Amino acid sequence: MEGNNIFEEYREKMKNIILFLISLVLMTFIISSCSKNPYEGREDAIKEGAALYKQHCEKCHGLQGSCGVCPNLTDGDWKYGGSDRDFFKSISNGRPGGMPAWKGIINKDGIWKIITYLRTLEK
Numbered sequence: 001m002e003g004n005n006i007f008e009e010y011r012e013k014m015k016n017i018i019l020f021l022i023s024l025v026l027m028t029f030i031i032s033s034c035s036k037n038p039y040e041g042r043e044d045a046i047k048e049g050a051a052l053y054k055q056h057c058e059k060c061h062g063l064q065g066s067c068g069v070c071p072n073l074t075d076g077d078w079k080y081g082g083s084d085r086d087f088f089k090s091i092s093n094g095r096p097g098g099m100p101a102w103k104g105i106i107n108k109d110g111i112w113k114i115i116t117y118l119r120t121l122e123k
């Protein structure tokens with residue numbers, strides 16, 4: 001009887017540990033897939049991104065993604081970081097030095113497509 005109880009307790013503990021590990025793996029997967037560009041390298045996305053860039057960004061960031069007053073988006077030198085996630089934040093929420101927030105104007109997919117296009121400008 002005693003022995004059985006200890007076994008049951010052990011099994012219960014193991015079950016909790018395994019459930020915890022599974023949710024940890026799932027959470028890591030979800031978080032990393034949220035901050036990764038789903039359109040990376042796709043030709044159709046580059047085209048759409050280029051059109052959106054022309055429409056919304058070019059007047060400030062210049063024809064080749066660079067101009068005098070706004071930061072150069074082609075030199076790989078990023079004030080706010082150069083990861084997909086950093087780009088997404090810069091574009092979606094804006095930045096204090098004069099970068100407007102595009103959340104609500106350009107949808108999530110559109111922002112990712114612009115990022116896909118921006119990657120092709122990087123030297």
Ligand code: HEC
Nearest residue numbers: 056057060070071078079080081090091095096097098099
């Ligand atoms: C009104 C002018 C203006 C428009 C339009 C504009 N930007 Fe910006 N952008 C800026 C300025 C100014 C900064 C610098 C902000 C700072 O330093 O805090 C900036 C910063 C950025 C950064 C961060 C650069 C870094 O070094 O980390 C990215 C990325 C960016 N813009 C992308 C875009 C994209 C994509 C669009 C179009 C959807 C866009 N911008 C439209 C003015 C603009």
